[in-house]
Amino acid sequence: MKFNRRQGLKAAAATAAATGAIAAAAPREAMSQTRAETLRQVMGGVINSLDATMLGGTREGFGLVMNTYDRLCSMGRKPVSTGGFTFDLDNIRGELAERIDRSADGLTYTFHIRQNATWHDGTPVTAEDVKWSLDRSVSARSLAPPQMSMSSYTSPDQYKIVGEKVVEVKLPRSDRLALGNLSTPYAMMINSKLAKQHATSDDPWAINYLKENQAGGGAYIVESHRPGQQLQLRRNDNWKNGLNGELPFFRRIIMQTVPEAATRASLVERGDADLCIDLAASDVPAIESRNRAKVVAIPQGNTFQCIVFNTRVAPFDNPKVRRAFALALPYDAMFQAALFSRGSKYYGATWTHAPNGNFPQPLGINQDLDRAKALLAEAGFPNGLETTFTYAVSMSAFVDPMAALLQEALGRIGVRVAIQKLPDAQIGTLIVERRLPFFTDLGSAWLPSPDYFFRLYYSGETRWNYSGWQNAEVTAMAQEARFTLDQARYDDICRRMIDISLEQMPHVMLWSGNHEAVMSKDISGYTYWFHRMVDWRDLKRG
Amino acid sequence: MRALKSIGLRVGRRLAASVPALLGVVVFTFVLMRVLPGDPAVFFASGPNAGQAEIQMIREQMGLDRPVHEQLIRYFAEIGRGQLGRSMTTGQAVVADLRERLPASLELTLAALVLALGFAIPLGILAALRPNSALDHVVRFVCSMGVCVPTFVSGLLLIYVFYVVLGISPDPTGRIDIFAASPPDITGFLLIDFAITGDWAGWYAAAGQLLLPACTMALFVLAPLARMTRASMLAVLGSDFIRTARSIGLSHWKVIVVHGLRNALLPVITITGIVFSTMLGANVLVEKVFSWPGVGSYALDALLGSDYAPVQGFVLMMALAFVVVNLLIDVLYGIADPRVNVE
Numbered sequence: 001m002k003f004n005r006r007q008g009l010k011a012a013a014a015t016a017a018a019t020g021a022i023a024a025a026a027p028r029e030a031m032s033q034t035r036a037e038t039l040r041q042v043m044g045g046v047i048n049s050l051d052a053t054m055l056g057g058t059r060e061g062f063g064l065v066m067n068t069y070d071r072l073c074s075m076g077r078k079p080v081s082t083g084g085f086t087f088d089l090d091n092i093r094g095e096l097a098e099r100i101d102r103s104a105d106g107l108t109y110t111f112h113i114r115q116n117a118t119w120h121d122g123t124p125v126t127a128e129d130v131k132w133s134l135d136r137s138v139s140a141r142s143l144a145p146p147q148m149s150m151s152s153y154t155s156p157d158q159y160k161i162v163g164e165k166v167v168e169v170k171l172p173r174s175d176r177l178a179l180g181n182l183s184t185p186y187a188m189m190i191n192s193k194l195a196k197q198h199a200t201s202d203d204p205w206a207i208n209y210l211k212e213n214q215a216g217g218g219a220y221i222v223e224s225h226r227p228g229q230q231l232q233l234r235r236n237d238n239w240k241n242g243l244n245g246e247l248p249f250f251r252r253i254i255m256q257t258v259p260e261a262a263t264r265a266s267l268v269e270r271g272d273a274d275l276c277i278d279l280a281a282s283d284v285p286a287i288e289s290r291n292r293a294k295v296v297a298i299p300q301g302n303t304f305q306c307i308v309f310n311t312r313v314a315p316f317d318n319p320k321v322r323r324a325f326a327l328a329l330p331y332d333a334m335f336q337a338a339l340f341s342r343g344s345k346y347y348g349a350t351w352t353h354a355p356n357g358n359f360p361q362p363l364g365i366n367q368d369l370d371r372a373k374a375l376l377a378e379a380g381f382p383n384g385l386e387t388t389f390t391y392a393v394s395m396s397a398f399v400d401p402m403a404a405l406l407q408e409a410l411g412r413i414g415v416r417v418a419i420q421k422l423p424d425a426q427i428g429t430l431i432v433e434r435r436l437p438f439f440t441d442l443g444s445a446w447l448p449s450p451d452y453f454f455r456l457y458y459s460g461e462t463r464w465n466y467s468g469w470q471n472a473e474v475t476a477m478a479q480e481a482r483f484t485l486d487q488a489r490y491d492d493i494c495r496r497m498i499d500i501s502l503e504q505m506p507h508v509m510l511w512s513g514n515h516e517a518v519m520s521k522d523i524s525g526y527t528y529w530f531h532r533m534v535d536w537r538d539l540k541r542g
Numbered sequence: 543m544r545a546l547k548s549i550g551l552r553v554g555r556r557l558a559a560s561v562p563a564l565l566g567v568v569v570f571t572f573v574l575m576r577v578l579p580g581d582p583a584v585f586f587a588s589g590p591n592a593g594q595a596e597i598q599m600i601r602e603q604m605g606l607d608r609p610v611h612e613q614l615i616r617y618f619a620e621i622g623r624g625q626l627g628r629s630m631t632t633g634q635a636v637v638a639d640l641r642e643r644l645p646a647s648l649e650l651t652l653a654a655l656v657l658a659l660g661f662a663i664p665l666g667i668l669a670a671l672r673p674n675s676a677l678d679h680v681v682r683f684v685c686s687m688g689v690c691v692p693t694f695v696s697g698l699l700l701i702y703v704f705y706v707v708l709g710i711s712p713d714p715t716g717r718i719d720i721f722a723a724s725p726p727d728i729t730g731f732l733l734i735d736f737a738i739t740g741d742w743a744g745w746y747a748a749a750g751q752l753l754l755p756a757c758t759m760a761l762f763v764l765a766p767l768a769r770m771t772r773a774s775m776l777a778v779l780g781s782d783f784i785r786t787a788r789s790i791g792l793s794h795w796k797v798i799v800v801h802g803l804r805n806a807l808l809p810v811i812t813i814t815g816i817v818f819s820t821m822l823g824a825n826v827l828v829e830k831v832f833s834w835p836g837v838g839s840y841a842l843d844a845l846l847g848s849d850y851a852p853v854q855g856f857v858l859m860m861a862l863a864f865v866v867v868n869l870l871i872d873v874l875y876g877i878a879d880p881r882v883n884v885e
Contacts, residue, residue, distance in 0.1 A: 040720065046843075048633035055600045056586035056630045141599055143592055211633060227632040228639070228843075229716065229835045258715050258833045262698060266706050272713045425580035425848035432584050432597070462593035463584070 036541055038252040041275045041534060042264045046228045046257050051210040052185045053142040062185040063533025067233070069188035069216035070096040070241050072111050072130065073179055077527045084296040085527040085538070089447060092179045095241050096125060096189050106174030106485060113165040116240055119191040119217040127161040132192035134159040134169070140205035144186040150452065151181035173483045180447045185531055191215040219248050219537050230256040242537060249540040268293050268518050275519040277534060281339055281398055284516050294521045297514040298528040299344045302448035304360050308466040308507040310437050320379035322505040326365055327372035329508065330409045337401035339513045346509035357494030359450035360509055363502055373413045384414020390439040392427045399440055432463045441466055446530045450494040451481035458501060469506030553869060560865040564858065568621070571857040572614055580848040586630050604630070626858070627851030631844050636855040639840060644859070645730025646717055647836035651821045653752050654759035659814065662764050666771025667798065673776060685765035697758040697831035704754060712750050715833040719747050755832040759825055763817045770813045774806040807878045815871035819864050
């Protein structure tokens with residue numbers, strides 16, 4: 001039994017072959033000419049539908065339809081001091097409409113469609129197309145109708161063709177969000193002639209067709225789609241609906257699913273990918289310090305992280321208990337542990353009555369263990385109580401450290417907290433059924449006016465009213481605010497709603513993390529949008 | 543001709559015998575998915591403002607508003623039509639998804655298996671030739687390392703060394719360079735497709751993409767294969783017929799490979815079958831790390847979203863794969879050792 005020379009040589013040859021194969025695997029040179037005009041974005045999620053209104057459509061689809069479809073109007077953008085831009089709900093311009101007339105009473109909007117606007121197939125955009133698209137947004141079995149109803153769009157009767165390329169939209173009451181809502185992904189304009197060819201009696205709004213096909217006129221056209229893997233788009237060179245009629249810079253967009261965050265980070269850092277907006281929060285400071293890629297951090301004023309009390313079960317049906325918990329939390333330590341303080345605080349103000357009607361804003365809540373203890377005793381729990389704090393597995397990266405701090409701080413007022421992590425689908429079900437006593441979740445609003453937050457997150461019966469809180473005064477005021485045209489009255493109402501919510505504390509507003517986009521150094525123009533996805537039309541190289 | 547017919551009969555009988563097991567798997571997975579907490583309708587109705595009405599609509603769309611036994615009957619009817627339902631996660635028919643992704647997983651698994659066998663068998667033989675020598679200890683150490691390091695760690699490590707630091711490996715995102723033209727879609731196995739079309743540049747690129755994930759997986763399964771080869775070789779090399787072969791003056795090489803290895807292969811083939819089936823399902827971490835569009839990561843995503851249809855389809859497919867692999871292994875037994883009968 002000898003290990004002879006020949007065997008040794010064979011083993012060596014095998015090793016050499018393997019090494020050679022790695023060397024041969026070096027990437028082929030990318031075509032440098034088009035590479036500069038190509039944007040490669042890597043993301044953790046998937047796009048499961050070309051029509052974002054589909055039931056079950058993923059968030060990544062919002063960014064897609066903003067680029068493949070136009071809307072009647074579009075929100076503007078404003079620069080942010082830290083670099084980049086953010087969306088501007090107060091500055092709305094026409095997109096597919098070249099002019100928008102608003103009647104003096106605010107009940108009628110008239111949209112004049114751009115004369116030279118065409119669909120991807122070259123046919124002109126007509127008033128019938130716009131009417132059909134608007135009808136679809138309030139009638140189809142999709143995610144669009146509940147969103148449209150947030151600004152009083154509920155029936156096809158509200159949309160009327162009043163001339164060639166002119167469509168009139170009627171509102172029952174003057175609604176603050178009427179135009180803003182027509183700028184959201186769900187209000188996309190569809191080539192109705194094409195869509196109707198594929199509509200059936202079971203599916204009059206061509207939902208099945210549009211899921212896998214496009215019938216739009218937006219700035220980009222989907223060239224290939226491998227669901228769950230990648231999507232490639234090319235620029236629509238006939239697109240004229242941009243700001244000042246300008247075409248976007250990038251001719252080609254590649255959107256690729258790369259599930260592992262660490263891989264996404266190294267792709268962008270090595271310059272093989274150009275953009276990523278969903279890296280792990282802990283990776284971003286390191287990338288910033290290595291300075292091989294650019295980090296654009298933009299405050300997300302329309303989102304929040306909150307700690308929720310189920311106001312429909314004991315002990316959290318008692319506002320004193322809720323306030324005691326809120327007063328016991330170590331806000332700064334939690335913010336530092338969860339997000340390295342990269343974001344905006346919604347705590348730490350010193351006022352007791354809101355100074356203005358902005359929401360969310362830093363609220364008058366701070367840690368005060370003595371008062372917390374006193375309140376808990378007043379509520380009938382002098383010896384503390386026991387409860388369970390729950391959060392979704394997908395949030396563990398930042399909630400794990402925060403939960404440990406919360407547990408420790410509540411322990412100091414005699415509250416024993418058990419921590420429970422659950423899969424996302426499971427926690428969703430428990431929230432809807434209101435079976436969790438105490439948990440954390442995220443919220444965001446497409447149309448971040450204070451009344452919208454209060455309507456969505458502080459009243460109603462949907463999942464988004466996480467705490468299940470019902471306060472007749474706030475519910476009534478949120479409805480009134482929505483329709484009021486008097487700014488002073490609106491601010492008064494909002495101030496009052498903030499005060500009540502702070503006193504009753506259905507959930508504790510914590511903070512909003514920055515939107516952190518990591519991109520190649522030569523990319524500029526990055527804009528944070530309300531839908532929290534990338535709009536490629538904004539971006540430039542060089 | 544008669545031999546072929548008898549093999550066909552045997553194979554048919556084996557397949558028929560597996561039908562009850564497959565049925566059991568379908569029913570079990572079906573029930574299990576519905577018993578697990580988590581409502582897919584809630585998970586997928588997460589658009590802004592989606593309320594109870596939208597949850598109900600999704601439930602109807604997925605057929606979840608019907609009683610469970612009716613859902614099961616409908617599912618069987620669907621299987622009868624060659625369909626497995628629709629995935630909410632990707633928005634595609636499950637059959638189409640699996641057809642697209644199974645070749646990716648198979649190609650990766652097979653490449654990893656070939657790589658692993660290519661190293662494990664020589665290493666196992668070397669270790670068996672000199673038990674308890676330094677060489678044996680080195681082999682044992684390499685195998686232990688491979689098994690101890692989880693695949694996502696070794697995967698990330700390989701990416702870090704060969705992609706991030708050395709820059710000689712292509713970016714670890716899927717089966718083909720993203721900027722290259724899309725591959726010819728013939729069999730779904732890129733290496734075969736590129737070879738058929740004669741696109742050797744494409745073939746090298748695809749092989750380059752395959753190499754790191756295949757190495758990661760091969761490292762992980764090196765241990766069972768090499769250890770099994772070693773143990774089995776040790777037993778065989780100590781037996782009488784080897785001594786006889788040596789005594790009649792056969793060459794060292796011939797004694798080991800022809801007389802030793804062939805007799806030692808049976809347990810190795812068995813373990814290869816098991817390793818292969820496990821790899822096909824368990825390479826999900828490798829698929830995630832390398833963005834490999836395979837079935838493992840597909841099933842995991844579906845499971846996290848309580849997306850019933852893809853999980854059921856995946857389990858059924860894996861059960862089928864297990865049946866086929868076992869059959870194949872039995873046939874290989876016959877080739878390796880004619881004394882073994884498939885029956």
